[in-house]
Amino acid sequence: MTRTAREISEYGFYHVVQKGCGGQLIFEDEDDRLYLIRLIASKCQKFKVDVIAWCLMDNHIHLLLDDEHAHLSDCMHSITTAYAMYFNSKTGRKGPLFQDRFKSVPILDDDQLLNCVRYIHDNPAKARIDTASLYRWSSFSEYMGYPGICKTDCVLELLGNSQRFFAFSTSGEPNGYCFRYGAHVSDADALEFAQALLKPYEPHHLKALPKGVRDDCIRKLKSEGFSIKQIVRLTGIGHCTIQKVKIEK
CATH class of the missing domain: 3.30.70.1290 (Transposase IS200-like)
Structure with a gap:
């Protein structure tokens, strides 16, 4: 190989x-x-x-x-x-x-x-x-x-x-860096990386946001390599809803 x-x-x-x-x-x-x-x-x-x-x-x-x-x-x-x-x-x-x-x-x-x-x-x-x-x-x-x-x-x-x-x-602020070998974000790093990426929102806040804001946040996560399953686990938003959000080219 x-x-x-x-x-x-x-x-x-x-x-x-x-x-x-x-x-x-x-x-x-x-x-x-x-x-x-x-x-x-x-x-x-x-x-x-x-x-x-x-x-x-x-x-x-x-x-x-x-x-x-x-x-x-x-x-x-x-x-x-x-x-x-x-x-x-x-x-x-x-x-x-x-x-x-x-x-x-x-x-x-x-x-x-x-x-x-x-x-x-x-x-x-x-x-x-x-x-x-x-x-x-x-x-x-x-x-x-x-x-x-x-x-x-x-x-x-x-x-x-x-x-x-x-x-x-020791600031406690979410760290926007994670070890990314390829596009995928590991589960071990996903939460803190998502917190830094979505600030001021927490991932679990997304399901209560207006649809446009929510979808923009989902788009950010997808663009950074989060899988649909990871986004479901982090946000509590349904699989079908996340799948419908397309990444802008």
């Missing part, structure tokens, strides 16, 4: 996600996480890729990388191969540890960059594990002044300082 070529970012930044094969856990303990963090640092240094943000979840990882020299694929291949060899040797398992090749989304402007950093750090909160500021296995603390593997200056310069980063990251 022919692989789809990766989208290229003229800005140089990429949001990268690597999942465990079949959703399996990729960490057994704290030592595994520390090993991967050190591996990311060393391989990124070798391939001249800057780490802007990171978060380790139980069965997948998020990275925001600055790939100025176009070494992203080689860098990620080196990281995942080395970690899989380590993990398989330690645990006695065989076969691929990671699910296919990594997925990446190009970051196109400063707003997307900032919201991507926030999105990455918010993963533990969305999974109901811990708040972004208290979760140990992400780069959030590095933006608050603790040493780590990230190059934080580009984000902090955009926001002003660490205090403003904290305020931005």
